[in-house]
Amino acid sequence: MSEELHDVSVVVNGLPRTARVPARRLLSDFLRHDVGLTGTHVGCEHGVCGACTVLVDSRPVRSCLLFAVGVDGAAITTIEGCTLPDGELGAVQQAFMECHGLQCGFCTPGFVTTITAFLDEQPDPSAEEAREAIAGNLCRCTGYQNIVAAVLRAAQIQREITGQAVAER
Ligand code: FES
Ligand code: FES
Incomplete structure (x- = not known):
């Protein structure tokens, strides 16, 4: 059947x-x-x-x-x-690239989506908050330091993008 x-x-x-x-x-x-x-x-x-x-x-x-x-x-x-409307890398993706937040990249899609949602709620996190936000995602390669750095950098990029959008209005 x-x-x-x-x-x-x-x-x-x-x-x-x-x-x-x-x-x-x-x-x-x-x-x-x-x-x-x-x-x-x-x-x-x-x-x-x-x-x-x-x-x-x-x-x-x-x-x-x-x-x-x-x-x-x-x-x-x-x-x-998770890209920008024009298809360019979104803030979190760009930050991962800049901060070397990935090696094999297998875990990366889950980190990027998790962090995207986190930054919507907390646009200016501390390093401690960033660590907590990614606590449920496992990475076997990076040792997490660069991922925490990427969260903080993504927040910065996001704020720059938002500031730019406000300035262009
Ligand atoms: S594949 Fe879904 S949590 Fe691991
Ligand atoms: S970059 Fe390889 S598992 Fe995270």
């Missing part, structure tokens, strides 16, 4: 996306295989490493722990959507 399929319609990085999927299709698999956005990485597949973090209605979630049908109607942001 073939498996029953369900329509899932979401907005991913500003674009409407619809697919018919089994009830147990994970959001991570939906994004990677049905939507074709492979920037979301899957590491542990049980909610521990944070590599699969995406934003659902602006909140960070572990996409390996959610079913796609459960987020029907939501707005999702993946690493591919």
Whole structure:
């Protein structure tokens, strides 16, 4: 007997996306295989490493722990959507590059989405707050120092971008 399929319609990085999927299709698999956005990485597949973090209605979630049908109607942001409107690197991506916040890069999409949501709430964090914000994401390469530096640099870039936008109004 073939498996029953369900329509899932979401907005991913500003674009409407619809697919018919089994009830147990994970959001991570939906994004990677049905939507074709492979920037979301899957590491542990049980909610521990944070590599699969995406934003659902602006909140960070572990996409390996959610079913796609459960987020029907939501707005999702993946690493591919963390850019500036013109497609250039977003503040967090740019900061990771400048501060050498990545090595193999496997964990990076989860860090970037997590930090993007964090800076929306706390645009001027201390180093301690930055450390706490990334405490749920695992990185096997960097030793975290450069990632903390990237959080602080991203906050600075973000403030510069916001200041520029205000000045241009
Ligand atoms: S793959 Fe989802 S938390 Fe590790
Ligand atoms: S850069 Fe390799 S796991 Fe983080």
